[in-house]
Structures are given as structure tokens and as C-alpha cells.
Amino acid sequence: MEPLKELAKNHILGSPIRLGIMLYLLPRGKALFKELLDVLEVTPGNLDSHLKTLEKADYVEIYKVFADRPRTAVRITEKGMEKTGEYLRALKEALNTV
């Protein structure tokens, strides 16, 4: 039951959109806000709210870059990588026990 407990404990990655953001960032390291909008097909307000939750949990860092004009970018943190890894492993283990 340990993996199920682990999954239940993680409210941050329990949301499919937040998990999607983390999975997109994991191999890339960083992404533009616009890029995430296109990939996840969510509204800017919705994405912003999920990113703020992830930022508050220290899973991502939000910063500004200049790419033809000022843009918002998101970078995955070390904690974010570790927690996403833990979550994926727990999810896999939980599914194998079903």
C-alpha cells in the first residue's frame, strides 16, 4: 500500500495538468509559457494558476526572458525533478499491484 499512500500524499502532482507541465519540463529543463499553453491546450489563466502552485511548492521557477519580446519562461528545479521521479515510480508501482 506504500505507493498508493505516496500518490495520495502528493497533492501537487495529483492534478493532470501539473503532472503534464512537469513531464514536459523534465527532459527539456525549461520552456516558454506560450509553449506550455500550446502543448497542454489550457487557457492562460488556468496555466498561470497551476504554475503558481508548482512555484509555491518549489517544483519550478518562473522567470522572464527576452525572445523577440519579453516572455515568461519556466524552469524545473532540482526538487521538482526529484518529486516528479518519485511520483512516477510510485504510480508505476501502484499500477503493478492492481
Place this chain on the structure above:
Amino acid sequence: MEDVKELKDVLERVEGKLIAAEKMYSAMNFALWLSVMAFYYLLNGLVTLRGPVSLGYWMVAIALAVPLTIKIWNRLKGLYSTFYPNSRRNGRKIVILVALPWVVGSAVGWWVIPSMTSIGVNADARFGVGFLSFIGISLLGQWLVMTRGRCEFEMVPSFILPLLAIPIVWNMKSGTITWASFVVTTGFSLTILWYLYSAFRAIER
């Protein structure tokens, strides 16, 4: 039950893509050093790179390529932490363990072997053997630390070819360093090819 199966499939595909990303970053790292080596010979055909000029090239090349390797390494660290628990916590230990064979390889390849004047082979051969020993020992050690008994053989050509070429270079009369460099570039090319093959296999699984 159908939903669980579907979720398992999705998770396996996600895992496959992450493994593929890890393999591609590893290939990129080898490609970076391969191009640094190849560019040296490209320049050498235009202007003679000898002594301090050659040393200068390697110093500049290392200064430019090492930050890129560190960047790739950081991405790899993130991906490793997804598959292997505690890899992040042991990150510093792994960096030290990876640095150790490079220190040993550098000492053996660039100092011990070239200074062995009593063994009867010419200076050119000693330099070639030193270069192959440096690459072979360093990458073998790095592979042992990074794989820790896991069946990941992509890196093997990058150190096995240089190590196997040592007896041949030992008996060569001239042109050893050029031939040794081609051995290393062949090993690196095969490793890149193998990493890319593994990456596509991981995506398609």
C-alpha cells in the same frame, strides 16, 4: 481494468520518452567531444598545430566544451533521478567518483607512459599509447560508476577500441597519434550511433 491497462501504457510511453531523452543527451555529449577532436585535425591541415599552439587549442576547446558538458550532465542528472531513487542525493558522490578515473587516466596517459623512456619504444608511440590509455581508463571508470552493473553498453565502444588499440600503437614507428585519434573518433562515433539506436528503440517500445 481497461483503464488501468491504458494508464500503464501511457506511463510506459512516458518512461520510454524519458529514457530516449537520456540516451540523446548522452549521444550529444560524445558528439560534442568528437567535434572538438575532429576540429583539431581540420585546423591542423590549415595551420601546423604544434607545441604551445596545440596546447592552446586544447585549453580553449576544453574551456568552451566543459560548460556545455556540465549543462548536458545536469539534464542527465534530472533524468537519472526519475529512474533511479536516491541518485540526486548521491549526486555529489557520483561527480567525485566520475572525476576519479579521469584524474587517474590523465596521470597514466599524459605523465606515466610518456615518461617511460626505458621501455624501448619511440616517443611518438609512447605519446599515442598515453593518449589511448587516457581515454580508455577514464571512460572505463566513468562507465563503471555510471552504470553500476546495469546492462547499458552504449559507452563500451568509446573505451574498448582505444584499449584494444594499445598493443598496435605500441609497435608503430610513426603517425601513432593520428592513428590513435582515428581509433578514438571511431569509438566515439559507434557510441553515438548506439545511443541514438537505443533512444529510438525506447521511443518505439
